[in-house]
Amino acid sequence: MTDPLFGRIAFIGIGLIGSSLARAVAEQKLAAEIVIFDASADARAAAAELKLGHVVDSAAAAVAGSDLVILATPIGAYADLGPVIAPHLKKGAILTDVGSVKQAVIRDLGPHVPEGVHFIPGHPIAGTEHSGPRAGFAELFKGRWAIITPVTGTDPAATAKLQQLWSAVGSMVEVMEPGHHDQVLAITSHLPHLIAYTIVDTATQLETSTQSEVIKFSASGFRDFTRIAASDPTMWRDIFLNNREAVLEILGRFTEDLTALQRAIRWGEGDKLFDTFTRTRAVRRGIIDAKQA
Amino acid sequence: MTDPLFGRIAFIGIGLIGSSLARAVAEQKLAAEIVIFDASADARAAAAELKLGHVVDSAAAAVAGSDLVILATPIGAYADLGPVIAPHLKKGAILTDVGSVKQAVIRDLGPHVPEGVHFIPGHPIAGTEHSGPRAGFAELFKGRWAIITPVTGTDPAATAKLQQLWSAVGSMVEVMEPGHHDQVLAITSHLPHLIAYTIVDTATQLETSTQSEVIKFSASGFRDFTRIAASDPTMWRDIFLNNREAVLEILGRFTEDLTALQRAIRWGEGDKLFDTFTRTRAVRRGIIDAKQA
Known part of the structure; x- marks a missing residue:
């Protein structure tokens, strides 16, 4: 029997993503020990009941002695977590996260990371509209992308080890520059969520x-939007507040395009509508070809 | 063996909806004979090959002698179809359609309908992003709503017979005032499609x-939008051109709400974002409870 990839893995935050990854890590035997902390007592109790790992009562206790620390809380919590966990991080450990924004994470956590700890932010492109430790499942990452965004000077061996973890739970791994990650996600994820939240909210204000x-x-049609708009409110508040520039930029483009279609409807410009609706079909085709449909 | 509900049923247009209904009608033995016309020679050939019914070479030939005539073309074709089919409609026949807008249909077709023909517009709330006769399947309407919008003075017996048809193919039937239908669909279907088309188009314009x-x-997140934005361009052009007022009205509300969220992001108003994202979850709950999820 070979040694597991990591000795001890700590999860800070055991919601949908954290609990799914803990399950996958256990299933693939990637850690000798899994330690879990969540700020919510309910989540801790659920994690214990689900036997996801050894549940402890503080982030510091989870981090101490861990070879890999995975932050899986809403990203708004990172700024406070940084100083709390920093003194307990083991020399040589890898610190990563699963947040949907990467530049803000580097801004908030980076300054706290002690010398000798490998800080490598990450982001699995996977999820459902459900939240909490009971919503997780080990297969969540299978066939999905995991993006990791090492900062300049990161030890390639540590990066490779984190890549191995994501590969082992079934993901395809992409290394990306943090700022570029935030731009790509602004269009593929953040704007779609903002729009879905908006249209569902518009509907709630009808008589x-x-x-x-x-x-x-x-x-x-509406139904598809409600699924997206059922995602965790805290997580999404934090995403929008922390990827402000990229979201506002793409939102500006979207609004221009929507206004152009609105004008075409008002003035009965059928050709313009038809051309737009034809162009968009090709993108769907691309997604089907890329096996992401 | 009991007699079928209708003697001869004519389908004008044999795309996703028409071909699905033709399949369901055959499966449920609701017609003694199915006659099909489509303006596209390819669609006619496919319908013949799929043995969906007796394919004829003109709308007039399909309509002649039919007890139920179902228009299932893009609604933009109705204005031209009206005068073509009117002289051939059988006395006592029911003329219906499956279009996503109802007031414009009544405006375009109503004046052509001869005395003694029951004109009862309809709209099955069912579909996929695929188009054409090969995309259809008999189960498409099962567990879905079919809305019918009889105009004032419609024979209740004819309305009841059309209701029977939709019930027999598995739908739940709702009778609605045409203008109200157009408002409800503007928010549940037309606006979601317009937004999905827009965001996918915004993406196509990136480098x-x-x-x-x-x-x-x-x-x-983006993927869900591409599915919606792969729907038939001609059909959707016609919908937006024919439900202009209701779409522009709801689009105005949506834009206001989106602008408010945009402002909240710009100014870091986390509470406002959180409150909105929490409110929208309840709508998803309602859809799950209504078994439409």
Whole structure:
């Protein structure tokens, strides 16, 4: 029997992503020991009940002696976590995370990381609209991308080890520059979520009788948006606050494009609508070809 | 063996919806004979090959002698179809359609309908992003709503017969005032499609290298929009041109709400974002409870 990839892995935050990764790590025997901390007592109790790992009562206790520390809380919590965990990080350990924004994470955590600890931010492109430790499952990362965004000067051996972890749980790994990550995710993830939240919220503000009909006839398109708009509110608040520039930039482009279509509808410019609706089909084709459909 | 619900049923247009309904009608033995016309020779050939019914070479030939005529073309074709089919409609026949807008259909077709023909517009809330006769399947309407929008003075017996047809193919039937239908669909279907088309189009206008990454990492939210934005361009052009007022009205509300969230992001108003994202979860709950998820 070969040694596991890591001795001790600490999870700080055991929601959908953390608990899914803990399950996958256990299933693939990638750690000799899994230690878990979550700020929520309910989440800690659930993690213990689900036997996801050894649940401890503080982030410091989870981090101490761990060879890999995975932050899987909403990213707004990182700034406070940094100084709390920093003194307990083991020399030679890897510190990573799973947050959907990378520049802000480097800004908030970077200054706290002690010499000799490998800080390598990461982001698995996987998830569901459900939240919490009970929503997790080991297969979540299979066939999905995991992006890791090492900062300049990162030890290539540590980066390779983190890549191995993600490969072992079934992901394809991409190394990317943090700022570029934030731009790509602004269009592929952050803007779609913002729009989905908006349209569902627009519907909640209709008169009550219409609202019940919106639910009744949701299968005509609206339903897909409600699934996205059921995602965790804290996590998404933090994403928008921490990827502000990239989100506002792409939102500006989107609004221009929407205004152009609005004008085409108002003035009956059918050709313009038809051309746009034809162009967009090719993107779907690309996604199907890339086996991400 | 009991008689089928209708003697002869004519389908004008044999795309996703028409061909699905033809399949369901055959499966449930709701017609003694199915006659099909489509303006596209390819679609006619496919319908013949799929043995969906007796394929004829003109709308007039399909309509002649039919007890139920179902228009299932893009709604932009109705204005031209009206005068073509009107002289051939059988006395006592029911004329219906499956279009996503109802007031414009009544405006375009109503004046052509001869005395003694029951004109009852309809709209099944069902579909996929695929198009054409080969994309259809008999189960498409099962567990989904079919809305019918009879105009004032419609014979209740004819309405009941059309309701029976939709029930027999597995749908739940709702009778609705045409203008109200158009408002409800503007929010549940037309606006979501317009937004999905827009965001996918915004992505197509990014630089080429980013575009390939958008496809690669589409699983983070964008993918759901591309599915919607792969729907038939002609059909959707016609919907927006024919439900202009209701779409522009709801689009105005959406834009206001989006601008408010944009401002909250710019000014770091986390509470406002959190409150909105929390409110929207309840709508998803409603859809799950209504078994439309």
